[in-house]
Amino acid sequence: MQTIKAGIIGGAGYTAGELLRILINHPQVKIGFVHSKSNAGNFIYEVHDDLFGETDLKFSATFDSNVDVVFFCVAHGEAKKVVTEFSPSVKIIDLSQDHRIAADHSFVYGLPELNKEAIQNANYVANPGCFATAIQLALLPLAEAGLLNGEVYASCTTGSTGAGQSLTETSHFSWRQNNLSVYKAFMHQHLAEINQSLLQAQDNYSGNLYILPQRGSFTRGILACITLKSDKTLNELQVLFEDKYQDEPFVFLAPKNCHLKQVVNTNKCLLYLEKNEDDVMIVSVIDNLLKGASGQAVQNMNLMFGLPETTGLKLKPSAF
Known part of the structure; x- marks a missing residue:
């Protein structure tokens, strides 16, 4: 049986902690x-x-170049500084946003439901952002069918772990508990990578996506409620989504409105469709630390090393 030797840089944060929990098992x-x-x-x-x-592992002060894959769980801006520390034979999965936008680098954008074959052949993968994952999985079936032709609104509520481990006013318990607020309206940093993927899927996509992020009074998960116009029937849209994700092991079309407790502690994304006249609502729920970060990173590692995508990721949700 193949053994993959893995390293983690930036091991003290939430994403590294979840990554360790998965990799240990x-x-x-x-x-x-x-x-x-x-x-x-x-x-x-x-x-x-x-x-x-x-x-009983301890944190190290140095990097070990004798590994097969390295996960970058560092702050944004830091990943670019350490790529050159490793030989080209070492595979890299960057969980920061440094390499998500296609430019002068050789990183493949690591959304398996969009770029699976490229990930399987990649040496360097840029792991998607959490909001980006939830929104893209809700919109890709429409984009691939050429149906994103008007304004799209994504109202997304995230748990406090999405803000990272450093204490800030808005992640402090006494501020966050029993509270709700909007932040970075229309200007969230994940918008660029989402638009890049949607344009890849639909070459005439105009980029009329508006994200309205909210801070929720809970720790884990993202619920994205996306609305747009379509003259397709609900059944036609459901068939479109079922066809898109029928062979994807972590994305499911839910028969009834879904909620966070169905996905927290898993690498799943659940999608639910509803229609009222020409208005379509798509609900997308993920665990921001797993499908939105560390779980997806392991899914990408599995693909890069020729393993089944689900290896090490058959996790039960914390439903109660």
Whole structure:
């Protein structure tokens, strides 16, 4: 059985903690190193205390180049600085936003439901953003059918873990609890990568997508409620979505309106369609730390190494 030796850079944050939880239990992965500038020499479970009893690994102060794949869980802007630390034979999966926009780099955009074949042949993959994943999976069937021809509105509510581990006013318990607010309206940083993918799927797509993000009073998950106009019947739209995702192991068309507890702690995306006259509503729910980050990163690793996509990712939702 193939053994993949993996390294993690930026090992102290939420995405790295979830990545470690998956990789420790992945049947074909051995963790080579977990790098953290601020925690070097400490046991991993001293930071990620949910991993107490799961591993005796310590954070390292240096990188180990003797690995097969490295996950970048660093702050935006930092990934570009460390790519050259590894030989071209080492596969890289970047969970930051540094390489998501196609430009002068060799990273493949890592949305498996859009770029599966390219990911399978890639050495470098840029993992999509969490909002971007939820919204793109809701819109790709329409884009591939050439049906995105007007304005699209995405009202998206995310949990506090989407803001990262650093304490800020709006992630503080006393501010976030029993509260709700809009932020970065129309200007969210994931808009560029979403528009890039939709244009890839539909070459005449005009880019009329408006994102309205909200901070929710919970820790994990994203619920995206997307509205647009279409003269297609509900049945025609459902068939379109079923055909698109019938062979995708993590995306499902739900028979009734879905909610976050169906996907939290999984790599799933659930989609639900509803229609009122010419108005279409698409609900998309994911776990922002898994399908929106670390779970999707492992899904990409599986594809890059020729493993079944679901390896190590058969996770039950925390439904109650």
